[in-house]
Amino acid sequence: MDWELLLAIFPQVVMDGLVLGFMYALIALGYTMVYGVLELINFAHSEIFMVGGFVGVEILLTMQATGWLDTFNPFVILIFIILMGMAVSGVLAVVVERVAYRPLRGAPRLIPLISAIGVSFFLQDLVRLGESLWRNAFYLTYPSFAAFNTRIEIAETIDFSVKSVIVVVASLAMLFALQFLVTRTKLGKAIRAVAEDQPTASLMGVNVNRIISLTFLIGGAMGGAAGVLFGVQYNTINPFTGFIPGIKAFTAAVLGGIGNIPGAMVGGLVLGLLEAFAASYLSLLTGGAFGAEYKDIFAFSILIVILIFRPRGLLGEVVRERT
Amino acid sequence: MTDVPSPSGPTTGAVDVAPGLQRWRSHPVLLNVLVAAALFGSAILVWVVPRSIIAFMAFQASLLVIYLLPLDVRTKLAWAAVALGVLMPMLGTHNGYYMEVAIQVGIFVALALGLNIVVGLAGLLDLGYVAFYAVGAYLWAIFGSPQAAKFLPIEGVFPLPAPWFFAFLILGLAVGAITGILLGLPVLRLRGDYLAIVTLGFGEVVRVLANNLDKPWNITNGPKGITPISRPPLFFEPALSALGIDAPPSVLYPLLFYFMVLGIAAVVIVINRRLEGSHVGRAWEAIREDEVAAQAMGVPLVRMKLLAFAIGASFAGVMGVIFSAKQLFISPESFTFLESIGVLAMVILGGMGSIPGAIIGASAVTILNLQVLKGLSLWLNELRNSGLTVLGYNLADLPSQFEPAKYERMIFGMILILMMIYRPAGIFPARRRKLETYHRGEEPAA
């Protein structure tokens, strides 16, 4: 075995894992927050994420067509598309809740889940339809920025691209903002109260519907931001992009203990790192017998094993059984 | 604790399907004439204009008419036998595409009935159902093609001779059931929504495995898929020749598959009905209604859930074997999450826990996909090629990427959302059995 090679790529793998992990963490927040307040696996969240990516690419392509792309500072543009992605995805998440989940509140648990799966599929084809009619193409590529693709060399074998750093920094900023919002503000207190005990929160004068909408807005916005960052990082996006990252992010949420906000962040990072290591080392360690293709199986296996043996997740939020 | 909505139909017997039509019950002659007119009228229409989708849909609708009219069960079965046993094969030979549609409908009816046991009766949301279908399909694909020789060091055995196909039908049943149990054992203690996600993960794992098991040993041939897969032997060909009928294989194979699928679907329907009307079916429904109470009444939860999983999976396994033989080629692309959701949409559209619902749901969704959407696509293409200009818009400019046939996801999605919100029990909700339909054995001496 080539230990030197294993060692040499180690920092690179860690960085890849972090980028992936922060992306998962951002998406996982949407799953975990909605599960916290509604005990619903918001299956459509992966499409909320995907829509964010499309908002980003649409804006960039439009700017490219008008020539504005070169007139503005790329970082300003980046911040602008992240904000727009957050806004559109957040609002979409709220609309989805209104239309497809709220009428089903109080129904047996699987009913809104089935509806959520329906929304997920519907949104995939809706975006596909829109882009087919609008651009006659639905596999879209992010215009690249020279500034983001520059690589920062740290050592001879270690260099990071600027966009990887952007993903990490932007994710960290948003995660801290969210943590502040949830733990330090009145709004956050209301969200936690609704998650803890809806009827009581309602008796205490919390407007439960408003808080639920707000939860979808925040979770959706985080997903939208992740979508834009995903596009910037990996360049291409299509209507079905959301599925795999969605499942992975849900895995991350479960890993960290679903309903638990810091858990989603930890779960995302752990999963991202595990996956990056699996992708890079599996092939090396098995002499090429099992390659990076198995990283998906790896993630699914983690999901299955955690759900079966430790459904509370790593950080161990106890999910109450609804009877 | 109830995880799936329950059928809320009124307590009506098996025969009276559409209450509004009941007053015609006393006019059986009129009803039979009506059925005959609908059936033969539409069949002639299809024969005369074989390319008209609308004509074929009229024929399909006349089958629904048989089901809905208040005829007694024997008469209905006789009409169904005429329609499916005689008319459909004739029409399908006349226009091969309709035969393909009919075979696909049959396959999906069997799949929907299998999933109906798991989701509809036992209340376990299985999002990876297509995995069992894939297992059956790969089973025959690997051994019924030269593929097996690529990883088994045996010369000159593979592909197995065509008659082995029939053994593999049984094997597909068994392997499907075993896979169902292997998946079920660890996961059936999970709560409903977690179970759903784990089955989804399982389905994806199976697909990814199929996609990647071309190394280190080439078992599945990876994304390239497996071909050519052997078809079952045309065992009835000599008999036909003796009768003086000489038909080319291109006619006989579809007929063979059609009758095979029809037969298996019929068996699956009978098994479903019998299970539903037994202590097994009642135990499943009790689990769906209230797990805790069911267990307290002596229903062994894990065993009954495993049984539901195994039976549902075994139907999928058999159908997988047929599918791979019919297609001659399979690849992991045929077994995606989309397929699982498609079957789920069929069950939900028809009505969870309802056998007629599963049949009609599967037919409706398959016909919608294969006929209506494809028809729209063809029509749009014709418009594009016509070069016409409507209201100043040149139809040739219609985006080429816009193809209605590819919008299954939107259809499935809308079915799932709309049914959950407006009609969770489905279009043909399950009805409760009345006491008189139960076997009461010989009455005790008074």
Add this chain to the structure above:
Amino acid sequence: MTLLEARGVVKRFGGLTAVNGVDFSLDEGRIASVIGPNGAGKTTLFNTFTGIYAPDAGDVRVGGRSIVGLTPDRITTLGVARTFQNIRLFKNMTVVENVLVGMHARVALRLWDVVGHTPAFRREEGRSVRQALDLIGLVGLSGKEDALARNLPYGDQRRLEIARALAVGPKLLLLDEPTAGMTQGEARELMAFLRRLISEFGLTILLIEHNMRVVMEISDRVTVLDHGEKIAEGPPAQVQRDARVIEAYLGRGRAGAAAP
């Protein structure tokens, strides 16, 4: 002979000890009641007897056989049947189907019998249906066999739950607040019915009850729980005079009004 015996049963939920070292025994052919203020651990104790919870410590024996660690369905096949405090019928199944589910464990059929509709299937199914109809008649629901359980009036739902429990073929019947929501007259009727079950079917019955008049009238023995501990036990008349019992019920100010 002792049918049900519990020794030092403990059940904790997180930091809360719901049942704390309770000893209990019940002889065959008797009716006993468990009473106590709300939250005293009565239903939790029931749940340890029926396997819904495994006790954290202690032992529960039915007919001399330990049931700790057995699943509820296994315990049911040992002859223990129950009803639930908040009625848990199979709401979307008919009356007769509800009762038939109770017979599940007693149906000796293989899958092939069901799928092949063998003579054994017809015989067993016929027998089950006849028994179910008998039980439905016994609890006074004749003529409502085809009604959906959820469409029954409240009192009928309670009766159906008892019929379903009897379908299990129990030696021991555990009833969790069977008279809740009933008028005094209906409750009396039910008690007469329970006495009949004991004399005709040789059943043994354990009740959780809030209706003191019922408890005192029917019980051979009364066990009083408070805060998960047994504070008194004995014949009704003796328990009624017990100072700790009176305190448990009345010592909480107005809360005593909840338990007349």
